[in-house]
Amino acid sequence: MIKTENVTKYFNRGKPDEVLAVNDATIEIKKGDFAVFKGPSGSGKTTLLSLIGCMSRPTSGRVIVGDRDVSRLPERFMTEVRRNIFGFIFQQFHLIKGITVCDNVMLPLYPVGIKPSKLRESAALILNNLGMSKRIDFPVQRLSGGEQQRTAIARALINNPDVILADEPTAHLDTQISEEFLTIMRNLQQQGKTIVIATHDPLVYEKDYVNLIIEMRDGRVREIMKN
Amino acid sequence: MALEKHRNILDYTLQSLLKRKLKNIGIIMVFTLVIFTASSVIFLSYSLRQEARLLLKDSPEIIVQKMRAGRHELISTLIMTEIGQIPGVSGVEPRYWGYYYDSGVKANYTILGIGASGTEKNRVLSGRMPSRHEKNIAAIGRGIAEARVIKKDLGSVLYLQAADGKWMNFNITGVFESDSEIMTADLIVISEDDFKTLVGMPDDAATDLAVHVSNEAETPTIAKKIKERFPDSRPILRDEIIRTYDAVFGWRSGLIIALFMGALIAFIILAWDKATGLSAEEKQEIGILKAIGWETSDVLEMKFWEGLVISLASFMCGIILAYIHIFFTGASLLAPALKGWSVIYPEFRLTPFIDFYQIAILMSLTIVPYIASTIIPSWKASITDPDTVMRG
Ligand SMILES: Nc1ncnc2c1ncn2[C@@H]1O[C@H](COP(=O)(O)OP(=O)(O)OP(=O)(O)O)[C@@H](O)[C@H]1O
Ligand SMILES: [Mg+2]
Numbered sequence: 001m002i003k004t005e006n007v008t009k010y011f012n013r014g015k016p017d018e019v020l021a022v023n024d025a026t027i028e029i030k031k032g033d034f035a036v037f038k039g040p041s042g043s044g045k046t047t048l049l050s051l052i053g054c055m056s057r058p059t060s061g062r063v064i065v066g067d068r069d070v071s072r073l074p075e076r077f078m079t080e081v082r083r084n085i086f087g088f089i090f091q092q093f094h095l096i097k098g099i100t101v102c103d104n105v106m107l108p109l110y111p112v113g114i115k116p117s118k119l120r121e122s123a124a125l126i127l128n129n130l131g132m133s134k135r136i137d138f139p140v141q142r143l144s145g146g147e148q149q150r151t152a153i154a155r156a157l158i159n160n161p162d163v164i165l166a167d168e169p170t171a172h173l174d175t176q177i178s179e180e181f182l183t184i185m186r187n188l189q190q191q192g193k194t195i196v197i198a199t200h201d202p203l204v205y206e207k208d209y210v211n212l213i214i215e216m217r218d219g220r221v222r223e224i225m226k227n
Numbered sequence: 228m229a230l231e232k233h234r235n236i237l238d239y240t241l242q243s244l245l246k247r248k249l250k251n252i253g254i255i256m257v258f259t260l261v262i263f264t265a266s267s268v269i270f271l272s273y274s275l276r277q278e279a280r281l282l283l284k285d286s287p288e289i290i291v292q293k294m295r296a297g298r299h300e301l302i303s304t305l306i307m308t309e310i311g312q313i314p315g316v317s318g319v320e321p322r323y324w325g326y327y328y329d330s331g332v333k334a335n336y337t338i339l340g341i342g343a344s345g346t347e348k349n350r351v352l353s354g355r356m357p358s359r360h361e362k363n364i365a366a367i368g369r370g371i372a373e374a375r376v377i378k379k380d381l382g383s384v385l386y387l388q389a390a391d392g393k394w395m396n397f398n399i400t401g402v403f404e405s406d407s408e409i410m411t412a413d414l415i416v417i418s419e420d421d422f423k424t425l426v427g428m429p430d431d432a433a434t435d436l437a438v439h440v441s442n443e444a445e446t447p448t449i450a451k452k453i454k455e456r457f458p459d460s461r462p463i464l465r466d467e468i469i470r471t472y473d474a475v476f477g478w479r480s481g482l483i484i485a486l487f488m489g490a491l492i493a494f495i496i497l498a499w500d501k502a503t504g505l506s507a508e509e510k511q512e513i514g515i516l517k518a519i520g521w522e523t524s525d526v527l528e529m530k531f532w533e534g535l536v537i538s539l540a541s542f543m544c545g546i547i548l549a550y551i552h553i554f555f556t557g558a559s560l561l562a563p564a565l566k567g568w569s570v571i572y573p574e575f576r577l578t579p580f581i582d583f584y585q586i587a588i589l590m591s592l593t594i595v596p597y598i599a600s601t602i603i604p605s606w607k608a609s610i611t612d613p614d615t616v617m618r619g
Contacts, residue, residue, distance in 0.1 A: 055614035075610075076522060079517070083519075083520030090518075094515045099246065103239075107519060110236055111520070111521050111522065111525040113231040116231075116235060119235075
């Protein structure tokens, strides 16, 4: 499903503040995997996640999604891959303030050209499944942390993606809500989706359904554990 | 499909604009003020110019004045015969006019003595004009009627003090209902005979002479001949007068343009502020939109709508307010600076003339740069990799 081959990512290449964030990473994630990137702060988890999610391009090496090399695609096609294959859940949720839960969830598909009524229908369905039916027309800034995250999950699911990418999803949540989040992810995995989570929270990577752990250190992949 | 896409993006844009209501209303207000000032000036000076042209349309091709030491003097009507014999001249007639200062209302009137023909007849009048030798009868502009608190009813009496100190009384037989208010508002038309008495003018004199020319192309040649034969005369061509009007109105609107520049500078600062920096919040929003699957072009489309909605709304408000200001309230804010020599325009109402060409220019000078200043910084933000939103 997703492969990286000798992927390296520099920030500010050639400048005094040059950073080698990912160094020669070769990994493979299969369809239906529940994968975790683990490692200390600054080890390159987020960077690797954004590389496979077509949010940035590697300095060298190849990123393969499906059977396409996406690392050299023009930006239009990168966007297309991003929209068709991935759903993102950000650490800070990154909901758009000032608009409702439903509008936030519909947002990724606005440029696709679907009738708003249709869009609303599918958004409501997803929100229902996440137990958010009472909050559909709520302004997002008044939601609790857990509700915000479920809104973010719904937004990641609206395009029915094959792969869900989540960066530190439990960092801002208490244990109970973190567990709820993981249950939702587990269900999605069982529906056939691929889950990739970057985290240093043991609550996440110690779950027995996590079948792939990629451990990072200083930008390098230090260990790959499969079960 | 494609249409839905644009509709969706426009919908979202409107939502975003409402979200930052206060800020956007502020921008629209500044913008509206700029458009209002600019289009007020354009409307006013354009319609003043149109009115001047309208009035001059029927005026003679050449006016001959007598000059002494650079000063305009009364001209002798005895030279009329000789001017009339110049080939190409189709008619010569004396004109009688002057200004009258009314200390009671501290205003100048324009007084016209009606001669043998007189172009004044073209003016829209209710009632009637005095004829050439008819004494103690006047037709007056609406402005005078109101300044003097004379009832507009025909039959009221107007008093003017003559050159010899005696008071003359005039029965009002007509009031101008002109569509070209600026020229008739302060006008008093009396007979030629009364005019001569009023200003103490000899019988064979006139204020100036109107010379009609049969072929307009010959006008400059004829003017030259008149000048040769009467070296102390000054022939004034109609084209020159039109140009002078243009210059005067141009100069006056210059004052307002100074005012307008102030507003424009405010606008430039506003646009510059937008062009140079997006707020952190806006940048993040662009990053989020890109990360969840919007293309650069979608983000730019949204910013385009944003700029268009704001600038178009301001433009409409500004233009409509300016239109009301100029044509319904008589340019109440600009009038003091733009009006003619007279101060009596109590009911100064202009006929709406709109120069669409100037509006189009104004539009392209404000809407286009504003949209550009909205789009360009967003374009910079939206071509960077969206992964920056993953931190921060
Ligand atoms: N846009 C950037 N410009 C410069 N340096 C960057 C940029 N993004 C990340 N880095 C650097 O790259 C390195 C890897 O960062 P990354 O965010 O991938 O680490 P991480 O493993 O996700 O850390 P954390 O657990 O704190 O989220 C860090 O040293 C970081 O400072
Ligand atoms: Mg990180």
